[in-house]
Amino acid sequence: MDHYMIWGQFAAAALLIVFSGVKLTKYGDIYSEKLGLGHAFVGAILIGWSTSLPELVLSLGTAVYESKPTIMMGNVLGSNLFNIFILVLMDLYSRTIPVLRTAAGQVNRTVNLSFIIVIAVGICLFSQAQTLAIGPTLIGYDSLVIFGIYFFAMASLYFGDRKRQKEEEEDEEGKEKAYGEVEMGSLIGKTVLVIAIIVGAGLWLSTLATQIQTVYNLEEGFVGSFFLAIISSLPEVITCFVAIRMGFPAMAVGALFGSNIFNMAIIAFCDIFYTSGGVISAVHSNRYDFLSSVVFITFMTMIAMFVLRYKKDKHGWSFGFSKDKTGWSIGFETFAIAACYFTAIYFTYKPEILKPVWDMLAK
Numbered sequence: 460m461d462h463y464m465i466w467g468q469f470a471a472a473a474l475l476i477v478f479s480g481v482k483l484t485k486y487g488d489i490y491s492e493k494l495g496l497g498h499a500f501v502g503a504i505l506i507g508w509s510t511s512l513p514e515l516v517l518s519l520g521t522a523v524y525e526s527k528p529t530i531m532m533g534n535v536l537g538s539n540l541f542n543i544f545i546l547v548l549m550d551l552y553s554r555t556i557p558v559l560r561t562a563a564g565q566v567n568r569t570v571n572l573s574f575i576i577v578i579a580v581g582i583c584l585f586s587q588a589q590t591l592a593i594g595p596t597l598i599g600y601d602s603l604v605i606f607g608i609y610f611f612a613m614a615s616l617y618f619g620d621r622k623r624q625k626e627e628e629e630d631e632e633g634k635e636k637a638y639g640e641v642e643m644g645s646l647i648g649k650t651v652l653v654i655a656i657i658v659g660a661g662l663w664l665s666t667l668a669t670q671i672q673t674v675y676n677l678e679e680g681f682v683g684s685f686f687l688a689i690i691s692s693l694p695e696v697i698t699c700f701v702a703i704r705m706g707f708p709a710m711a712v713g714a715l716f717g718s719n720i721f722n723m724a725i726i727a728f729c730d731i732f733y734t735s736g737g738v739i740s741a742v743h744s745n746r747y748d749f750l751s752s753v754v755f756i757t758f759m760t761m762i763a764m765f766v767l768r769y770k771k772d773k774h775g776w777s778f779g780f781s782k783d784k785t786g787w788s789i790g791f792e793t794f795a796i797a798a799c800y801f802t803a804i805y806f807t808y809k810p811e812i813l814k815p816v817w818d819m820l821a822k
Contacts, residue, residue, distance in 0.1 A: 465674065469667050473693060475660040480697030482653045483509060487702075487710055489638045489646060499565035500620035502702065502710035504613075507717025509654045510694035511725070513661025514538055517691060518725050519732060528733065528741040529748070534691065535726060536752035537807070539577070539719045541692045543759040544800040548696070549703055549711060550793045557790030558708050563767045565709040566716065568619045570767060572612040573716040574760045576723045579608050581753040583739050584746045599737025602727035609724040616717075657694050664690045716763075719756075748810045755803035759796050766792045 487501045518531040549558045559566075583601035668690045695718055702711035730738040742749070806812060 462674070465667060465670055469664065472660045472663040472667065475656055476664075476694050476697050479653045479656045479660065480694060481701050482649070483657070484698050484701040484705060484707070484710070486646060486650050486653065488705070488707065489641055491710075492636060492638050493641070493643060493646070497565055497620045497623055498707050498710040499562065499569060499713035500616055502707075502713030502715075503566075503569045503616055503717025503720070505650075506698050506702075506710065506714040507721055509657055510692075510698055510714065511538075511718045511721045512654065512658045513665065513694065514691050514722055515725050515728065516658065516662055517665045518729050528729070528738045529745050531729060531738070532726065532742050532749055533752075533807075535722045536749055536756065537689075538692050539722050539756050540752055540759070540800060540803055541689050542695055542715045542719050542722075543756065543763070543796060545692070545696055545699055545715055546712070546763070547793050547797045547800070549699060550789055552700060553703055553708075554789075557766075557793065558703060559712060559763055559766050559792060560790065562709040562712040565623070566712045567764075567767050568616060569713050569716045569720070570760060570763050572615060573719045574757065574764060576605065576608050576612060576720055577753065577756050577760065579605060580723050580726060581750075581757070584742070584749060584753065586739075598727075598730050599739055601739050602730040602737060605723060605727040609720065609727070612720050661691060661694055664693060716760075719760075748807075751803055751806035751810065755799045755806075759799045762792050762795050762799070766790065 483506060487498070487505055490496060490505060491498055491501045514535060518535060521527045521531045521534065546559055583599075583605065586601055695715060699711040699714055702708070702714065726739065733741070
């Protein structure tokens with residue numbers, strides 16, 4: 460295929476995602492008002508789910524229909540790495556106050572639950588769990604554990620948000636509603652349409668990534684963990700930047716870590732349809748190829764947790780801001796997350812470098 464044709468289609472799909480991302484973020488703000496939900500919860504659930512649907516469909520295709528669970532695992536873990544790296548891009552974009560700090564308090568629970576589920580997936584990769592027959596389906600016990608953590612996370616986010624909203628209702632009592640004239644039926648219909656566009660455009664981008672792999676002779680493993688993961692995360696990038704521009708940092712950060720939680724559940728969801736036994740067990744022999752991703756996702760999430768819990772103030776531990784705090788302000792976490800991300804990409808591209816270390820630790 461002609462190079463201009465490939466990148467022309469890429470630009471068209473990206474524009475569709477930009478349009479959909481703007482609309483979805485706006486709708487998220489409306490749902491927040493209409494349903495009495497916090498921006499962090501709306502970001503984690505509505506936007507996190509919606510922007511991860513391309514990963515779900517793509518993962519089902521690679522793991523189940525193409526019988527390539529290793530590519531699925533690389534795509535999901537690579538997407539989680541890039542999602543956290545988006546924090547760096549948002550900080551560079553917002554410039555004045557590190558984004559993670561402006562969302563502190565509202566997103567703590569989402570980040571903590573993201574940490575728990577990625578640790579569980581890392582343990583499951585090494586567990587070689589048995590499978591359980593449920594009708595004609597064989598599903599690994601490890602996937603059942605991931606499902607259990609996922610549903611616990613969703614319930615925890617919901618009830619935690621309801622508690623927060625009740626505490627804030629007194630302060631907002633009598634406040635004029637910005638979207639009082641919007642009808643829920645019309646809103647739901649528009650939301651479904653926008654999500655469909657995101658899924659379609661995301662899958663289109665994924666097929667283009669496969670074509671780019673062929674045209675430019677990129678290695679399959681690298682495409683799964685890096686290039687394809689970045690492309691499939693484009694919906695998260697767009698919606699997060701739109702949320703930041705609209706002044707909803709909690710929605711942006713909630714969407715990133717909510718998407719990471721959902722991505723981990725995708726692994727277990729693929730197991731339902733994978734007919735060759737547990738999908739996690741199927742990649743057990745290649746587990747060292749994914750260990751770097753799991754370790755660095757854990758480190759990057761821990762950095763976010765540390766900042767949310769122990770930050771001094773919005774400008775504390777930052778670099779480059781002026782005395783009146785109106786200039787460029789980059790938090791230390793931005794540099795730490797960026798360093799972790801590029802280190803993880805290097806070891807994902809060259810997994811053989813760390814294999815002797817993992818072998819030694821396994822003994």
